[in-house]
Amino acid sequence: xxxxxxxxxxxxxxxxxxxxxxxxxxxxxxxxxxxxxxxxxxxxxxxxxxxxxxxxxxxxxxxxxxxxxxxxxxxxxxxxxxxxxxxxxxxxxxxxxxxxxxxxxxxxxxxxxxxxxxxxxxxxxxxxxxxxxxxxxxxxxxxxxxxxxxxxxxxxxxxxxxxxxxxxxxxxxxxxxxxxxxxxxxxxxxxxxxxxxxxxxxxxxxxxxxxxxxxxxxxxxxxxxxxxxxxxxxxxxxxxxxxxxxxxxxxxxxxxxxxxxxxxxxxxxxxxxxxxxxxxxxxxxxxxxxxxxxxxxxxxxxxxxxxxxxxxxxxxxxxxxxxxxxxxxxxxxxxxxxxxxxxxxxxxxxxxxxxxxxxxxxxxxxxxxxxxxxxxxxxxxxxxxxxxxxxxxxxxxxxxxxxxxxxxxxxxxxxxxxxxxxxxxxxxxxxxxxxxxxxxxxxxxxxxxxxxxxxxxxxxxxxxxxxxxxx
Numbered sequence: 001x002x003x004x005x006x007x008x009x010x011x012x013x014x015x016x017x018x019x020x021x022x023x024x025x026x027x028x029x030x031x032x033x034x035x036x037x038x039x040x041x042x043x044x045x046x047x048x049x050x051x052x053x054x055x056x057x058x059x060x061x062x063x064x065x066x067x068x069x070x071x072x073x074x075x076x077x078x079x080x081x082x083x084x085x086x087x088x089x090x091x092x093x094x095x096x097x098x099x100x101x102x103x104x105x106x107x108x109x110x111x112x113x114x115x116x117x118x119x120x121x122x123x124x125x126x127x128x129x130x131x132x133x134x135x136x137x138x139x140x141x142x143x144x145x146x147x148x149x150x151x152x153x154x155x156x157x158x159x160x161x162x163x164x165x166x167x168x169x170x171x172x173x174x175x176x177x178x179x180x181x182x183x184x185x186x187x188x189x190x191x192x193x194x195x196x197x198x199x200x201x202x203x204x205x206x207x208x209x210x211x212x213x214x215x216x217x218x219x220x221x222x223x224x225x226x227x228x229x230x231x232x233x234x235x236x237x238x239x240x241x242x243x244x245x246x247x248x249x250x251x252x253x254x255x256x257x258x259x260x261x262x263x264x265x266x267x268x269x270x271x272x273x274x275x276x277x278x279x280x281x282x283x284x285x286x287x288x289x290x291x292x293x294x295x296x297x298x299x300x301x302x303x304x305x306x307x308x309x310x311x312x313x314x315x316x317x318x319x320x321x322x323x324x325x326x327x328x329x330x331x332x333x334x335x336x337x338x339x340x341x342x343x344x345x346x347x348x349x350x351x352x353x354x355x356x357x358x359x360x361x362x363x364x365x366x367x368x369x370x371x372x373x374x375x376x377x378x379x380x381x382x383x384x385x386x387x388x389x390x391x392x393x394x395x396x397x398x399x400x401x402x403x404x405x406x407x408x409x410x411x412x413x414x415x416x417x418x419x420x421x422x423x424x425x426x427x428x429x430x431x432x433x434x435x436x437x438x439x440x441x442x443x444x445x446x447x448x449x450x451x452x453x454x455x456x457x458x459x460x461x462x463x464x465x466x467x468x469x470x471x
Contacts, residue, residue: 024052030097035123040116046104058088058098059139067138067162071170081179084128085135094124101136106143106192117184133181134169137191138162144193151352158193165190195326198344200337205353206324206362210394211242212294214316214442215307223315223390223444223454224307226291227280227300234272236466237299238437239395243279257410264402264409270435273469278302284309296454297463298370298391298439315359315444322362322442323349333367335384342448360444364394366401368439370463371470375425382422388447390454394440401426401436434470 120133189195211228230243282291
């Protein structure tokens with residue numbers, strides 16, 4: 001799902017672009033020369049806006065040495081990276097395109113895009129192809145730091161950001177000899193210095209682009225979500241398709257094992273208990289809006305609700321900026337730490353990103369699934385944190401839970417080492433046929449500051465009634 005807002009090109013940029021256009025290699029020829037695949041669809045458009053400079057290095061070598069210094073790489077592993085960087089800089093075409101990639105990744109036009117790049121592996125560097133994506137992302141650090149300085153952000157906020165990812169990547173490099181980049185969209189956030197640790201949680205700007213709206217009652221403060229026309233759900237209200245005109249169906253991960261029974265590939269992709277689907281509609285006039293009700297405990301009900309526009313005002317629109325929240329591992333996952341972190345984040349982005357009118361917070365995680373209450377009592381931290389959220393189905397399956405609890409999708413559940421009550425309880429539920437789902441969530445600014453919950457007892461009862469047959 002693309003979450004990208006594109007700034008308007010200024011007249012000065014247009015003049016610069018036209019001046020430099022004749023000096024730039026042809027985009028298609030560069031792509032062919034480098035042997036690149038899986039590039040962003042609109043990257044050619046971004047290339048048209050790119051204004052090259054005369055630099056002959058991808059990454060200033062003193063900064064390169066400084067970034068790698070803490071990790072005590074072996075002579076052979078450090079030498080391989082040195083040679084790979086030299087190979088990039090020795091090839092005029094490769095260097096040119098690589099500097100463009102760095103510009104694009106760090107550009108404000110694309111900074112809020114959560115999955116723009118999925119792979120960056122050339123075919124023209126021989127044995128150095130594997131190191132290419134890592135070195136390009138590493139080269140983003142000094143470029144992104146210029147934006148931090150321009151915004152007046154103290155170095156204490158961002159100096160460790162790239163190292164949060166470097167520690168993981170270089171640890172794997174030292175142990176396994178692998179420097180290729182997995183989950184590139186996530187790692188880019190760290191190398192472009194766009195994600196910030198504020199107390200317990202990580203935060204990054206994000207633009208709302210999923211096909212639903214939120215309304216708030218001017219009388220009671222109640223927030224109601226309704227879907228746009230054309231969203232498809234199964235009989236348990238779990239999203240199958242947002243209904244975007246150009247939406248591509250997610251290809252399931254190809255297992256590299258012959259027998260998927262008793263593995264995450266089996267347990268994470270279960271369908272609803274009952275066959276069937278329903279598709280949403282939305283109609284509105286000057287006085288009313290009618291759409292399918294998004295129950296804030298995490299699913300969409302197969303029923304329509306009509307809102308009076310005199311009472312209910314829309315508070316979340318397509319393209320509104322949110323603060324994406326991510327959860328590092330460790331202690332302190334509590335409602336209190338969540339509230340404190342959100343307050344810090346609202347203050348931080350208001351001060352240093354004043355051009356972004358943040359409407360609240362967004363996130364997606366296996367921890368938000370209401371089904372976890374089959375295992376955990378309401379006074380545990382995971383359910384208590386859930387209670388702060390407007391939760392909704394975002395079309396993801398149960399893979400995230402399986403990987404977090406049982407390490408790998410191909411691991412057999414019967415052989416999993418289960419030491420926590422959550423691991424044991426989830427295993428029992430999976431064996432009984434219950435499916436788990438990754439779930440999206442919103443917390444608007446008003447509720448983030450007030451602590452008010454989104455659900456009603458009626459919402460809870462509706463979910464309980466629907467889920468009674470599962471257990």
